[in-house]
Amino acid sequence: MGDLLIMAIVCGLFWFMINEQGDQKRQQLTMGKSLNQVTIMGNLTRTPELRVTPQDMSVVNFSLALNRSYKGTNDEWQEDTTFVDVVAWSKLAEQISGRVDKGNRVLVQGRLQSRSWEQDGVKKSKLEVLATDVTFLDKEEVQE
Template identity: 50%
Template sequence: MLNKVILIGRLTQNPELRYTPSGMQVATFTLALNRIYNNRQGEKVEDTTFIDIVVWQKIAESCAKYLSKGSLVAVDGRLQSRSYDDKQGIRRKVVEVVANDVRFLNSAKDSRGSVASGNKIAEDEHFASEISFNEEDIPF
């Protein structure tokens, strides 16, 4: 079986960093994925999908520190579904992506909002400070 997801999109808000009771870091954020296509009348239509992302441990801390609303990122992970009971006792189902890797695709910013140096980002092997691509490079 294969469960692999690769997404490129922009954060809809700043990541939310929390800690489990055992002290493990977990961050969550939502990615907006835009798709432009031609409808049957030949008109360009833009469609946006919103995907919830969960990251753990050091990657979670780095995301919380360097990402903010509007940041462009690539996420590599797996799809996960889970259920829970809300405050009214209604059973809810959630589908989210659990990220194994998050790549920064635009200039990283430190917690004060200034552009971080390349060396600062390069210290974390999970991130690249700048990667350029165009949509023709994407194989799907």
């Protein structure tokens, strides 16, 4: 019985040491850092149009409708749609332009960014996805 008790204590201490080290490593990895990654899939609410800024940068803005089905409290299926604004720059913007149309399904990877501006003396802000990659999911794409 004594050996079993000693073994249980040793195992408990070993487990505690492993967890303690794991917690310390987790704290070191997460202290002062953030994670800003977004992956969304939805349907385009309008056809993206390529614009060129005064600084000669290509940009395209579009919005995705993200549809969700769920059972409500009355056990009936409910539909919910979230609209998310997306912006893409440079070569990615040029690749998107002319390749997809309103209603097409796309997968967007990127990060969240906030923008703020003043309009008619009123401060406004917006949270949007800055796309780093866009995958066209429909078989037929708009032909240029």
